[in-house]
Amino acid sequence: MTITPQERLADVAAAVVEVAAESGEAGTYTGGVGRALSAVVAKVGARVAVDAELRGFSSGWQEAVATLSGDRGPAPAVPASAPVFPMPARRGPAEGA
Numbered sequence: 462m463t464i465t466p467q468e469r470l471a472d473v474a475a476a477v478v479e480v481a482a483e484s485g486e487a488g489t490y491t492g493g494v495g496r497a498l499s500a501v502v503a504k505v506g507a508r509v510a511v512d513a514e515l516r517g518f519s520s521g522w523q524e525a526v527a528t529l530s531g532d533r534g535p536a537p538a539v540p541a542s543a544p545v546f547p548m549p550a551r552r553g554p555a556e557g558a
Contacts, residue, residue: 466509473505 464472477498484490 466512470502470505470509474502477502 481490481495481498484494
């Protein structure tokens, strides 16, 4: 069973709320506890965001390479009608760039 990043974040948030509630019932909830629990949620949220960015970059990169190589891969990874424009060559210092 694979857990999605959203489910992982939801599980962490639910656990944090449960710990905060138990801490409040026990009379041990303080500002430090709240900051620590907030930091846990922020850390997991940041990891989820970084993972999503890397997956998005990786899939975009794969699409670009497939387009340039002419390999369309499994449909509809890259639409056949997508135009691909070559980038202009960069001028060097000798050419007055």
